[in-house]
Amino acid sequence: MPDRNDLLDLSTPSLLLDEARMERNIDRLAVRAAALKVTLRPHLKTVKSVEIARRLIGGANGPVAVSTLAEAETFFAAGITDILYAVGVVPQKLPRVQALRTRGCDLTVILDSLAQAEALASAGVPIPALIEIDSDGHRGGLRPDDPALVALGRRLHAAGSLRGVMTHAGESYNIRGEAAHTAFAEKERSATVAAAEALRAANLPCPVVSVGSTPTAHAARNLDGVTELRAGVYVFFDLVMAGIGVCRPDDIALSVLTAVIGHQPAKGWILVDAGWMALSRDRGTAAQAVDQGYGLVCDAEGRIIPDLIVTVANQEHGIIARRPGSTAVLPDLPLGMLLRILPNHACATAAQHSSYNVIPAEGGPLKVWDRFGGW
Amino acid sequence: MPDRNDLLDLSTPSLLLDEARMERNIDRLAVRAAALKVTLRPHLKTVKSVEIARRLIGGANGPVAVSTLAEAETFFAAGITDILYAVGVVPQKLPRVQALRTRGCDLTVILDSLAQAEALASAGVPIPALIEIDSDGHRGGLRPDDPALVALGRRLHAAGSLRGVMTHAGESYNIRGEAAHTAFAEKERSATVAAAEALRAANLPCPVVSVGSTPTAHAARNLDGVTELRAGVYVFFDLVMAGIGVCRPDDIALSVLTAVIGHQPAKGWILVDAGWMALSRDRGTAAQAVDQGYGLVCDAEGRIIPDLIVTVANQEHGIIARRPGSTAVLPDLPLGMLLRILPNHACATAAQHSSYNVIPAEGGPLKVWDRFGGW
Numbered sequence: 001m002p003d004r005n006d007l008l009d010l011s012t013p014s015l016l017l018d019e020a021r022m023e024r025n026i027d028r029l030a031v032r033a034a035a036l037k038v039t040l041r042p043h044l045k046t047v048k049s050v051e052i053a054r055r056l057i058g059g060a061n062g063p064v065a066v067s068t069l070a071e072a073e074t075f076f077a078a079g080i081t082d083i084l085y086a087v088g089v090v091p092q093k094l095p096r097v098q099a100l101r102t103r104g105c106d107l108t109v110i111l112d113s114l115a116q117a118e119a120l121a122s123a124g125v126p127i128p129a130l131i132e133i134d135s136d137g138h139r140g141g142l143r144p145d146d147p148a149l150v151a152l153g154r155r156l157h158a159a160g161s162l163r164g165v166m167t168h169a170g171e172s173y174n175i176r177g178e179a180a181h182t183a184f185a186e187k188e189r190s191a192t193v194a195a196a197e198a199l200r201a202a203n204l205p206c207p208v209v210s211v212g213s214t215p216t217a218h219a220a221r222n223l224d225g226v227t228e229l230r231a232g233v234y235v236f237f238d239l240v241m242a243g244i245g246v247c248r249p250d251d252i253a254l255s256v257l258t259a260v261i262g263h264q265p266a267k268g269w270i271l272v273d274a275g276w277m278a279l280s281r282d283r284g285t286a287a288q289a290v291d292q293g294y295g296l297v298c299d300a301e302g303r304i305i306p307d308l309i310v311t312v313a314n315q316e317h318g319i320i321a322r323r324p325g326s327t328a329v330l331p332d333l334p335l336g337m338l339l340r341i342l343p344n345h346a347c348a349t350a351a352q353h354s355s356y357n358v359i360p361a362e363g364g365p366l367k368v369w370d371r372f373g374g375w
Numbered sequence: 376m377p378d379r380n381d382l383l384d385l386s387t388p389s390l391l392l393d394e395a396r397m398e399r400n401i402d403r404l405a406v407r408a409a410a411l412k413v414t415l416r417p418h419l420k421t422v423k424s425v426e427i428a429r430r431l432i433g434g435a436n437g438p439v440a441v442s443t444l445a446e447a448e449t450f451f452a453a454g455i456t457d458i459l460y461a462v463g464v465v466p467q468k469l470p471r472v473q474a475l476r477t478r479g480c481d482l483t484v485i486l487d488s489l490a491q492a493e494a495l496a497s498a499g500v501p502i503p504a505l506i507e508i509d510s511d512g513h514r515g516g517l518r519p520d521d522p523a524l525v526a527l528g529r530r531l532h533a534a535g536s537l538r539g540v541m542t543h544a545g546e547s548y549n550i551r552g553e554a555a556h557t558a559f560a561e562k563e564r565s566a567t568v569a570a571a572e573a574l575r576a577a578n579l580p581c582p583v584v585s586v587g588s589t590p591t592a593h594a595a596r597n598l599d600g601v602t603e604l605r606a607g608v609y610v611f612f613d614l615v616m617a618g619i620g621v622c623r624p625d626d627i628a629l630s631v632l633t634a635v636i637g638h639q640p641a642k643g644w645i646l647v648d649a650g651w652m653a654l655s656r657d658r659g660t661a662a663q664a665v666d667q668g669y670g671l672v673c674d675a676e677g678r679i680i681p682d683l684i685v686t687v688a689n690q691e692h693g694i695i696a697r698r699p700g701s702t703a704v705l706p707d708l709p710l711g712m713l714l715r716i717l718p719n720h721a722c723a724t725a726a727q728h729s730s731y732n733v734i735p736a737e738g739g740p741l742k743v744w745d746r747f748g749g750w
Contacts, residue, residue, distance in 0.1 A: 011750050045690055067691040087691050088636040090711045112637055115710040139692055140637045140646050261463040262487055262515045271515050281656035315420055315722055316442040316462050317514055335490040336465045347690055375386050
């Protein structure tokens with residue numbers, strides 16, 4: 001029997017959110033950003049929830065970052081106006097961008113090519129844009145010393161669109177330990193500030209210098225020249241972040257409630273009703289020092305059961321077993337027993353669900369917060 | 376410009392369904408099942424769509440299989456009554472099972488333990504059940520020679536619940552070629568028929584003998600003793616099925632429409648707006664002879680572009696590149712250009728979307744069919 005009887009009323013699998021842990025995670029980065037004297041711009045792609053957005057920005061109307069125009073539209077409808085659409089914009093999406101701006105949303109786009117700048121310029125009215133900078137070879141963006149940077153800045157400035165530069169050090173997810181993250185944060189900072197300086201040296205304005213990823217945001221010691229910090233998954237944390245030392249497993253606020261549906265005793269298998277449909281197919285810990293399979297198993301109260309992980313995920317079946325090499329005794333987990341699975345990647349696991357079942361920080365009954373999806 | 380201008384009106388990423396290919400896939404297995412003289416029970420976990428369910432069963436009220444009670448409830452509301460809930464049942468889900476049965480749904484459950492049989496027996500009214508048989512060590516179920524089988528059969532029969540036996544040869548996904556699948560189908564058949572015979576030898580009824588997986592369903596030569604065949608992903612097919620030879624890539628009816636959002640020419644990367652949120656994290660081809668990354672790239676008309684795959688997937692970004700070792704010339708795919716990505720695993724990719732944009736077999740405008748999720 002879990003310590004909260006109302007968990008028994010949930011169908012399984014269900015998404016659980018520990019509000020007290022979430023608030024602790026939110027406070028932790030807010031305190032850091034204040035100490036570093038930068039604005040924190042939470043990335044809402046992780047949460048896709050108006051309720052949680054409000055927790056992240058308090059009573060303010062931003063700033064936030066989003067990964068889709070559906071997020072921009074939903075959060076704008078909820079009163080958030082300072083929004084960075086942090087995925088490279090394409091010409092065919094500009095009508096939706098303009099529609100939001102016309103209605104009063106201060107929506108900024110990102111780009112890294114002249115073709116995108118030309119599309120913006122032909123929109124008729126200025127659409128503010130940040131130039132994406134490649135600080136770590138992770139994905140998109142221009143290197144800060146690329147001559148195309150200043151040319152792009154000029155074209156944007158002529159169109160009234162140049163607002164600044166931004167980067168995302170996505171490779172920081174693949175390195176471990178605070179010292180390494182601190183060094184990576186400096187790499188992120190210095191590349192982006194160098195890009196800003198290159199634009200300013202060409203007499204171009206660059207008021208916004210935006211950096212961030214959850215690992216670097218928690219490890220940066222100095223953000224001189226940076227105006228804002230972005231991070232997303234820190235609100236929930238997950239096993240990938242625990243595996244690289246950004247949080248501890250008991251900081252993870254998100255889990256999947258599941259029920260035992262069968263056993264294969266000869267194999268040491270416990271079958272549960274959380275498969276990849278509930279957990280996602282994310283295997284982000286596969287390349288880490290400790291491979292957590294499809295997630296780490298806890299009892300219904302959220303206490304980790306030593307060495308027990310989800311080793312296999314089918315659509316609606318998970319197979320729980322001891323991690324390879326473990327000498328732990330397989331616990332007796334009877335039919336119907338509730339368990340919680342901590343996720344590899346909170347963004348991916350949350351995306352498999354349409355609501356959060358929230359265990360309130362203040363006690364009392366479970367709350368249900370909607371989540372949305374789509375594009 | 377794609378040959379269908381209306382693709383330009385879709386936001387990207389979007390899920391596309393080629394209705395003509397789907398109909399060909401549906402007909403292919405229907406013809407096989409008829410030749411094998413078994414009833415085909417399509418598994419609707421792949422499609423989660425009332426429209427497509429109707430295509431699969433024509434005007435009939437079944438039979439179908441489902442993986443969640445949400446599917447059972449939705450399809451029952453749409454008029455389908457003969458439903459197999461093909462995931463091991465737990466006591467706390469019995470009230471929903473009974474509610475459906477009371478309303479006239481002929482819902483059958485599956486189980487493999489006395490604990491589940493006791494829960495059924497205590498329900499008060501008989502709930503029909505199939506005993507899950509383990510034919511290949513894949514997941515749940517009892518081996519046909521397990522003495523627990525007859526004991527379980529007796530307990531179910533005493534409760535008025537024994538309807539038969541079923542298996543799913545999930546390991547058939549990991550073997551390649553028709554001859555291997557034919558042999559695997561015989562293993563699936565013989566194990567399940569042996570279980571049925573063991574029950575009958577104990578004077579227990581076993582009217583239903585249900586087997587199936589997409590690979591074995593397409594390769595079985597003889598299903599003597601089997602009464603029904605189940606399969607799910609065959610309706611769409613995918614790269615995993617193509618990789619093991621069950622279909623060709625141009626049988627794949629499902630794809631994700633995406634737009635080019637950037638380039639990293641020095642790396643041979645083309646960035647698109649389909650990341651794992653649109654494609655899923657499924658890497659089912661990773662262990663196959665040809666690793667398709669996160670999907671195979673086609674032009675907007677659906678023609679495969681040689682050697683181009685999605686090599687990296689972030690939440691809303693995909694990185695397209697030539698497959699390792701390719702000497703193909705990287706094509707010029709300009710900003711905003713539309714592409715289609717064929718999925719590794721159709722069930723997982725479809726699950727990331729809330730509707731199908733259907734390219735009609737008969738021509739004419741795109742149709743939109745809803746998809747549902749949840750449990």
